[in-house]
Amino acid sequence: MIDHGTTEVHAERAQHLRLLEALLFASAEPLDEATLGARLGQGADVRALLVELADRYAGRGVVLVRVGKRWAFRTAPDLAPRLRPREEVSRKLSRAAIETLAIIAYHQPVSRGEIEGIRGVATSKGTLDLLMEQNWIKPGRRREVPGRPLTWITTDHFLDHFGLNSLRDLPGVADLRAAGMLDPRPMLDLPQAGGGKDGEGAS
């Protein structure tokens, strides 16, 4: 008599667990206990069932987690790298972004307004965001002028990434000129006095 009763209770509990499992599996959203309770029917101790189910899944590839007051199946966090391997996609940085980065590097600390003044064009917010995302720039101090604009400076990661020891190693304008990076595109090669091509270095 008692045996029969326990078996029945047992079977009902097992069936509740099955249904709970299926409901949580099929739902696109985490489910709260009230919703689950309504689906299981009266007399189901949803909380206890959920705890039992979570126990069963503990340590498995899929785990039952509580998200706020709601419950959901999730793949085990430690498996994430195996499920979603990281893949690096190489992309070109826009010219505007490279130039902005260069100006921050050379003029830091520099506010966005100043960058725009130097570049002569508006800087989209996305550009600074992008550079910050790459951890190349970070906000510096606010400038103590009206409006207290935020300034931008380069990070250590910037030095690291570009193989610089310090900002002092950034080539100066004269170095750039000497390296031919300020050369105008050759147009008319007018013979100037002293016509030597390398005379510019002196200026």
Place this chain on the structure above:
Amino acid sequence: MIDHGTTEVHAERAQHLRLLEALLFASAEPLDEATLGARLGQGADVRALLVELADRYAGRGVVLVRVGKRWAFRTAPDLAPRLRPREEVSRKLSRAAIETLAIIAYHQPVSRGEIEGIRGVATSKGTLDLLMEQNWIKPGRRREVPGRPLTWITTDHFLDHFGLNSLRDLPGVADLRAAGMLDPRPMLDLPQAGGGKDGEGAS
């Protein structure tokens, strides 16, 4: 020493099972064994692991099923009445569509002319379209007879949708075959609705 070895093998197997479980949980679509094998890495006996995993889930609220050559977790079919959303808005298929689907499923590969021969009516344009839209059928090979008619076959999604392991599991397929109902018997040139302008069926 031996103990240590077995423990290691055991741990690796357990980890494989966890990963397999997570992969199948995380995927929206059934996964084939080759894909799973590639994710698990070399040396994993995917088939054996899948069978073990399916065993573990047998009788639970969520079960591991084989769909053609692919595997997926699905809620247990017996829970359907408890899971089914209240307001069922499943689109009713037309009789023509059901018949056409059945003919394609049981007779595949089958040409449109043959379908029309069996049904005795011309297939309206929307029927194959609708079945294709549901991703239940797809074009198969062209038949190497005059006119090279296109044949139709069912998709893997068809198996998935109707919970079939393979085409051998189509309801009553063995009996129908035994009764000669699936014989590619040359069709009687009966008058057909829609005028039977394409002689495919007669060939």
Place this chain on the structure above:
Amino acid sequence: MTAGSTFAEDVRPPGPVVSEQLLLALDGFEGPIDLLLTLARDQKVDLTHISILQLANQYLDFVAAARRVRIELAADYLVMAAWLAYLKSRLLLPEPEDVGDEPGGAELASALAFQLQRLEAMREAGARLLALPQLGRDVFARGAPEGLEAEQTTVFDVTFYDVLKAYGEHKRREETSTLTIQPLDLYSLEDALSRLSHILGSLPDWVTLSSFLPDRSDNLLRGRSALAATFAATLELVKAGQVELRQDGAFAPIWLRRAAPREGAAPSDCEGAA
């Protein structure tokens, strides 16, 4: 068609009289075969034991009745009626001896029976198929699959050189934006003419052209333009008959002097053009 009605009058069909309901449902049929199958079911026997002759009669009756009630009846139904009338005749008459390849009445009848059985079988199969637990209706896939696509992290392909170059380009633009084009400092033909005419009066004898050049060695461009302008100016003066030119060989210095007022001896006359 006449055959059909004739038969219908000659042989009373043993089957049930065509029901009004069936007539009303005519639009619902998917063609003659569908109708035949429905009629066959009325025989309430296993389709494998169906009497094709009886079925043909039923169909012909039906068509005749339908044509009495509604004049228009799709051509397919009439074609089928004609075919069944033919089949009936083949079934009732003794088989002729000389038919050769043509199928006999019994063969045609069994082919039609098979066709009906097969269609019935496919209908049942369709119903059983749809009774299976269906994904999204009875059986559910994971509601919130995490997905297995690789997580993509963007790596920007920028070298230090790119940064420097960008800055250099920026600097250059800055410079060129304030650049004003300076006029070229050239020695003009007018300058040379006035200078030459000025000096010429004081010349006693042959002098080299280069000694007329202004001293602008600090500016190569101006020096060269002075040479060109002065040479052009001397040519002008030669043309005007005010100066004589002489050159003793190719690339040799060019000599000039004031022209004598119409004297013969001018050894450089022809060479002056050189």
